[in-house]
Amino acid sequence: SQELEQSPQSLIVQEGKNLTINCTSSKTLYGLYWYKQKYGEGLIFLMMLQKGGEEKSHEKITAKLDEKKQQSSLHITASQPSHAGIYLCGATPGAGSYQLTFGKGTKLSVIP
Amino acid sequence: GAVVSQHPSWVICKSGTSVKIECRSLDFQATTMFWYRQFPKQSLMLMATSNEGSKATYEQGVEKDKFLINHASLTLSTLTVTSAHPEDSSFYICSAREDRGPYSNQPQHFGDGTRLSIL
Numbered sequence: 001s002q003e004l005e006q007s008p009q010s011l012i013v014q015e016g017k018n019l020t021i022n023c024t025s026s027k028t029l030y031g032l033y034w035y036k037q038k039y040g041e042g043l044i045f046l047m048m049l050q051k052g053g054e055e056k057s058h059e060k061i062t063a064k065l066d067e068k069k070q071q072s073s074l075h076i077t078a079s080q081p082s083h084a085g086i087y088l089c090g091a092t093p094g095a096g097s098y099q100l101t102f103g104k105g106t107k108l109s110v111i112p
Numbered sequence: 113g114a115v116v117s118q119h120p121s122w123v124i125c126k127s128g129t130s131v132k133i134e135c136r137s138l139d140f141q142a143t144t145m146f147w148y149r150q151f152p153k154q155s156l157m158l159m160a161t162s163n164e165g166s167k168a169t170y171e172q173g174v175e176k177d178k179f180l181i182n183h184a185s186l187t188l189s190t191l192t193v194t195s196a197h198p199e200d201s202s203f204y205i206c207s208a209r210e211d212r213g214p215y216s217n218q219p220q221h222f223g224d225g226t227r228l229s230i231l
Contacts, residue, residue: 033219042118042205042224043156088155090220098144098209100220104155 004089006103013079014111021074021106023089029069031092033100038085046074046087076108084110115139116208118223126231127198133191133226135206142208145189146220147181150203162189186211196230203227 003026013019023032031050035043047056049065049072056063060077076083086107090100115138123131135145143164148156160181161169168181178200180192189208193200207220 035222040203040225040227042116043207043222045114045219045221048219098220099146099158099161100207101158102155 004091004101004103006087006089006106008106009104010107010109012109012111015080016078019076019079019108021087021108023072023074023103025070025091027070027093029065029072029091030094030097032065032069032072033090033092034063034072034074035088035090036085037088037105043088079108079110081110081112084108114210114221116206116221116223118206118226120226121224122227122229124229124231125196128195129230131193131196131228133193133204133206133228135189135191135208135223137187137208137210137221140208140210141186142189143186143211144209145183146207146209147179147189147191148205148207150205150225156205164189193228196228198230201228201230 005024007022033048034046036046037043047063052067052069054065062075065072086105088102088105090102117136117138119134145162147159149159150156158171159174162181162183164183164186170176178194183189203225205222205225207222209220210218212218
């Protein structure tokens, strides 16, 4: 089965600082998804990556998938308190398979 | 777009009660929906895949008779926790995948979750 390892497990940054969260897979990824969750709430879809070397940005968040499709990073520029939450990467194993396997999450705290 | 509504958001009930949780895709059709369980400070654990018009597919270790899933329409799946006991207390989240063909890599869109507390 596919396993996703996220690092770091938790992160505390000062407002305005940049940060990066990593997600590493034990197998080649078919689809890689980034979500954000606030404790006790649902998940908010951020971005989906599918192609090796792909990079997507939305506002101050950029996600990349490496060429080998086994590692993804999520980069936040000039962090704000609104970025605080738990970031989860999820992956589908192959075409036609919709089930997501999630990493354990990275808890981000942003200090004003 | 792509909104998933989950209801109720919070349930407190006595041991032995059955509890039904609804998951609706509001602005898209979803042949496939998913039910997850999340323990405090842990990631999501997939319980079952709900398929419209057919039986749900349960993950290993999940009791089919305890967690009944019905996916009667393209916009609604329900999870019924039967004869709930305190150990069933948890945060349950559903997700729905928009129908755009079997090999279209669409993201799952999640409901806001249901916090279930069994006394």
